[in-house]
Amino acid sequence: MNRRAYSEWEPRSLASLGTYLNGFAFKPQHWGENGLPIVRIRELLDPTVEPDRYEGPTAEPYLIEDGDLIFSWSATLAVVFWNRGPAYLNQHLFKVTPAPDVNVRFLHHLINYHLDRLAAKSHGTTMKHVTRGDLDRYLIRLPGLDEQGAIAELLDTLDCQIRISNELVNKLRLQANGLVDDLVAAIPAEQREPLAHLCVADICYGIVQSGEFVAGGVPVLSIRDLSGDFETDLHRTKPAIDAQYRRSRVAPGDVLLSIKGTIGRAGVAPEHYTGNISRELARLRFGKNILPEFARLYLLSREAQRRLDLAVVGTTRAEVSIHVLKKFGFPAPSPECQQRMVAVYRSIERRIVAEEKEREKLRTLKLGLASDLLTGRVRVPAVVSS
Incomplete structure (x- = not known):
C-alpha cells in the first residue's frame, strides 16, 4: 500500500458520504395494474421481472429516476444505478444521494467494494441486513x-x-x-393436438384471492415468480385458502403459463417447489409424450406468443380463458424430436x-x-x- 498517499485521504464513515433514504413499505392494497412500477430487490436486480404498480397519491420522497444510486441493504446486498425510468422505491432499498465532496460514481464503486465486509458485519443469520448504524461505524478513507x-x-x-x-x-x-x-x-401441422388432450390433469387457473401475506403459509406463485428461483419473495396464503384450490396445486414438472395481465410467460415447476398458483397463471400437467422443457420452449416461441395474443379477450386487462386454452392446438412431435430440440x-x-x-x-x-x-x-x- 502507498501509505503516504493513503494517509492523505480523509477518514470518513460510509454514512457521512451521503444520505440514505429507505423506500416505502408498499402493501398489497397499494398494488394496481397501472401507475409507476414498484421497485423491490428483485425488480432492481432483474429487469425481466414483472413489477407491481402504484397509482395512488404521489409518494414524492420515494420516487426514483434514471441515474439514482440504489443500495439494496437487506437479504441481497447490492448497489446499482437505476436506469429504467421513473418508479417508486420499496422498503429494504436505500436511495443514496452523495455528499457535495463525493463523486457519485466513485461512491458506487466504493460501496460495491466493501459489500462483502458489510455483509460480514451485518445483522441477521439467515437474512443479512445493513443498518444506518452499521454505516456510521464502518470507516474508510476518502481521496x-x-x-x-x-x-x-x-x-x-x-x-x-x-x-x-x-x-x-x-x-x-x-x-x-x-x-x-x-x-x-x-413441425408438421398434423402433429398438433388440442392442449387438453395432451394433459393428464385438468387445465386450471389458481387462487382468485390469496389474501394478505401469511408468514409460514402456503407459497403462491405469480407471474413475476416464473423468472425467479421459485423460492425468494413468494407470496404466502392461509392453508385454508389453499385447501379451497386443491385442483391448482403444483407438482414438479408442471408447466405454468401466464394467462391474465401479462400473457405468455412460461416456466417449469422445479423439484423443490410445493405450493399453489395465482389467478394469473394456468397449470399444464402434461403426459409422458410431452417433455416439460419442450412445452416451455414452444410456449415462449414466436408462433405460440402470436397465437396467444390472438386468443386474448378483455379490454381493461388482457386474459386468455381456460376454455380457449384447452382447445389451443399444441405441437406433439415424437419424444425424440422434442429431445433434439431441447x-x-x-x-x-x-x-x-x-x-x-x-x-x-x-x-x-x-x-x-x-x-x-x-x-x-x-x-x-x-x-x-x-
Whole structure:
C-alpha cells in the first residue's frame, strides 16, 4: 500500500458520504395494474421481472429516476444505478444521494467494494441486513474529488467491458430463441393436438384471492415468480385458502403459463417447489409424450406468443380463458424430436455459459483493480502510465 498517499485521504464513515433514504413499505392494497412500477430487490436486480404498480397519491420522497444510486441493504446486498425510468422505491432499498465532496460514481464503486465486509458485519443469520448504524461505524478513507473521478473512470472502463460481454450473452439468447422459432415452424401441422388432450390433469387457473401475506403459509406463485428461483419473495396464503384450490396445486414438472395481465410467460415447476398458483397463471400437467422443457420452449416461441395474443379477450386487462386454452392446438412431435430440440437449445446455452465465464474473469479483474485503487495500494497515475 502507498501509505503516504493513503494517509492523505480523509477518514470518513460510509454514512457521512451521503444520505440514505429507505423506500416505502408498499402493501398489497397499494398494488394496481397501472401507475409507476414498484421497485423491490428483485425488480432492481432483474429487469425481466414483472413489477407491481402504484397509482395512488404521489409518494414524492420515494420516487426514483434514471441515474439514482440504489443500495439494496437487506437479504441481497447490492448497489446499482437505476436506469429504467421513473418508479417508486420499496422498503429494504436505500436511495443514496452523495455528499457535495463525493463523486457519485466513485461512491458506487466504493460501496460495491466493501459489500462483502458489510455483509460480514451485518445483522441477521439467515437474512443479512445493513443498518444506518452499521454505516456510521464502518470507516474508510476518502481521496479528493479529482482522484475519486480518476478512480471511477478506470473502474467504469472495466464495467463497460463487462456490459459488452453481457450484450454478447443477450445476442446468444436471441440466437437461441430464433432457433426455437425455426424448429417450431418445421413441425408438421398434423402433429398438433388440442392442449387438453395432451394433459393428464385438468387445465386450471389458481387462487382468485390469496389474501394478505401469511408468514409460514402456503407459497403462491405469480407471474413475476416464473423468472425467479421459485423460492425468494413468494407470496404466502392461509392453508385454508389453499385447501379451497386443491385442483391448482403444483407438482414438479408442471408447466405454468401466464394467462391474465401479462400473457405468455412460461416456466417449469422445479423439484423443490410445493405450493399453489395465482389467478394469473394456468397449470399444464402434461403426459409422458410431452417433455416439460419442450412445452416451455414452444410456449415462449414466436408462433405460440402470436397465437396467444390472438386468443386474448378483455379490454381493461388482457386474459386468455381456460376454455380457449384447452382447445389451443399444441405441437406433439415424437419424444425424440422434442429431445433434439431441447438438446440444440441447450447447446447454445452452453455457449452462453462459456461467455458468462469470460465475463466472470473480467469481474475478477475489476475486483483486483478496485482493491488496489480504493485502498490507495496503487495510485491512479501509476495505473495510467502502465
